[in-house]
Amino acid sequence: MVSRVIPVEVFDLVIFGATGDLANRKILPGLYRRYLSGQIPPECRIIGAARSAMDVPEFRNMVRAAIAEFVAAEKRDDAVIEAFISQIDYVAIDAKGEGGWSELKALMRPGVVRAFYFSVAPALFGDLAERLHLHAIADAQSRIVVEKPFGRDLASARALNETLAAHFSEAQIYRIDHYLGKETVQNLMAVRFANILFEPLWNAQYVDHVQITVAETVGVEGRGAYYDKSGAMRDMVQNHMMQLLCLIAMEPPYHFDPDAVRDEKLKVIRALQPVPPEDIVRGQYLGAKGTPGYVADSENPDTKTESYVALKVQVANWRWQGTPFYLRTGKKLRGRASEIAIIFKEPPHSIFDDAKGWHENVLVIRLQPNEGMNLSVMIKEPGPGGMRLTQVPLDMSFAEALGEDGADIPDAYERLIMDVIRGNQTLFMRGDEVEAAWAWTDPIIEGWEARDDKPRGYDAGSSGPEDALMLMHRDGRRWREIRE
Ligand code: NAP
Numbered sequence: 001m002v003s004r005v006i007p008v009e010v011f012d013l014v015i016f017g018a019t020g021d022l023a024n025r026k027i028l029p030g031l032y033r034r035y036l037s038g039q040i041p042p043e044c045r046i047i048g049a050a051r052s053a054m055d056v057p058e059f060r061n062m063v064r065a066a067i068a069e070f071v072a073a074e075k076r077d078d079a080v081i082e083a084f085i086s087q088i089d090y091v092a093i094d095a096k097g098e099g100g101w102s103e104l105k106a107l108m109r110p111g112v113v114r115a116f117y118f119s120v121a122p123a124l125f126g127d128l129a130e131r132l133h134l135h136a137i138a139d140a141q142s143r144i145v146v147e148k149p150f151g152r153d154l155a156s157a158r159a160l161n162e163t164l165a166a167h168f169s170e171a172q173i174y175r176i177d178h179y180l181g182k183e184t185v186q187n188l189m190a191v192r193f194a195n196i197l198f199e200p201l202w203n204a205q206y207v208d209h210v211q212i213t214v215a216e217t218v219g220v221e222g223r224g225a226y227y228d229k230s231g232a233m234r235d236m237v238q239n240h241m242m243q244l245l246c247l248i249a250m251e252p253p254y255h256f257d258p259d260a261v262r263d264e265k266l267k268v269i270r271a272l273q274p275v276p277p278e279d280i281v282r283g284q285y286l287g288a289k290g291t292p293g294y295v296a297d298s299e300n301p302d303t304k305t306e307s308y309v310a311l312k313v314q315v316a317n318w319r320w321q322g323t324p325f326y327l328r329t330g331k332k333l334r335g336r337a338s339e340i341a342i343i344f345k346e347p348p349h350s351i352f353d354d355a356k357g358w359h360e361n362v363l364v365i366r367l368q369p370n371e372g373m374n375l376s377v378m379i380k381e382p383g384p385g386g387m388r389l390t391q392v393p394l395d396m397s398f399a400e401a402l403g404e405d406g407a408d409i410p411d412a413y414e415r416l417i418m419d420v421i422r423g424n425q426t427l428f429m430r431g432d433e434v435e436a437a438w439a440w441t442d443p444i445i446e447g448w449e450a451r452d453d454k455p456r457g458y459d460a461g462s463s464g465p466e467d468a469l470m471l472m473h474r475d476g477r478r479w480r481e482i483r484e
């Protein structure tokens with residue numbers, strides 16, 4: 001299957017924080033890959049900006065090194081790399097200072113799309129927005145891209161929204177949640193709304209429960225002090241997992257249009273019930289075999305931050321009344337796996353004698369590794385041994401299903417940056433969505449603080465704290481296995 005590459009309009013993209021980790025690992029290599037594919041026209045220009053005093057050749061060398069490290073060898077073509085790099089500029093700018101802005105302004109061309117990627121700490125978003133405006137570099141058509149975290153609670157998210165709104169309209173603001181750029185996540189909408197098969201069953205009458213898992217094998221890896229101020233609830237649940245939940249639970253939008261989709265997602269967030277303490281389990285990984293535990297990694301002996309959280313979430317509306325959504329995410333778990341599993345109810349009556357209690361169909365949407373979908377169905381066990389049933393997977397790995405192109409699924413950042421240039425906000429979070437998500441999250445975190453809640457220890461390499469198993473057992477259900 002050959003996917004068509006439609007070039008985007010000519011643009012000037014300014015990356016603030018161009019010398020940072022995200023720019024080097026994701027943004028710049030991603031832009032190169034889109035250039036290689038032909039999606040970025042050769043007239044486009046990328047301008048790096050950061051405080052570091054660097055000239056253009058030095059910055060270009062940094063981009064060359066980033067491509068060498070983060071782009072697969074078969075995608076590295078010297079001639080294309082040089083052509084791409086010849087379109088790159090650099091300006092030294094301190095977001096909090098006045099130097100460099102006139103140089104930046106001089107580089108901007110009239111009549112092309114202007115986008116500004118704020119790949120810097122959120123504390124600088126306001127400074128950048130203000131100075132872009134003050135120096136008349138951004139116009140009414142310009143777009144700004146802002147990274148996570150978008151606030152650490154409702155009050156700070158609201159303040160950030162107000163700061164950006166002072167200079168940019170909502171239609172100009174692209175709040176990134178890179179989970180929304182994943183091919184599988186977009187496919188979730190395609191599967192639901194472009195097929196007749198699933199939607200009639202997509203409700204509490206037929207869905208027993210939903211499990212959303214984001215499991216990592218790594219710990220906080222040198223970011224302990226930073227992570228300790230956030231924790232799994234703020235770092236994963238409030239944003240990425242909430243977005244996944246919304247895409248599963250939302251009503252069909254009237255059209256695949258940015259505000260129509262985001263209106264439906266917002267309704268889901270507003271329908272989330274408060275979560276009682278008995279429906280949440282928090283954990284911290286323990287040290288093992290000479291490797292440090294979370295307490296040592298966080299460099300905070302009194303830490304009460306969770307590196308794992310599991311919770312049972314209820315969506316209080318007609319469609320989902322009585323169908324719980326179980327969410328869990330954690331670090332240092334036994335496998336690296338992100339998936340959504342829709343567990344359907346058993347048929348109302350079994351005409352077969354065997355296989356009692358596992359006539360369930362499960363639709364699994366795998367985000368990583370190996371993006372794809374899998375629907376488990378019951379069939380007759382092959383052979384003459386009578387009518388025995390067995391469960392088999394109908395497996396669709398996107399890489400296999402899409403042939404050569406499938407093996408080359410663009411990184412989430414690539415897709416999202418192209419959407420910014422296209423002016424399509426569907427896969428970006430709207431300000432009111434982010435605020436609603438914090439409004440639901442805040443009381444949970446405040447409850448922990450008020451009760452001085454201490455997370456339970458769990459073994460590194462395990463499936464998480466024992467109590468998380470109980471969260472399911474109590475309801476007569478069990479978590480899907482996290483594979484190593
Ligand atoms: P980083 O490695 O610390 O890079 C920060 C960048 O900001 C550097 O280029 C730095 O360059 C620049 N900078 C710092 N202060 C500045 C100032 N006053 N004026 C102008 N530039 C300034 O951070 P990062 O990991 O790339 O993260 C960037 C943003 O993306 C953050 O909001 C982060 O939360 C978010 N994010 C990152 C990741 C990731 O995987 N890294 C994932 C999700 C979200 P100079 O020192 O040269 O100024």
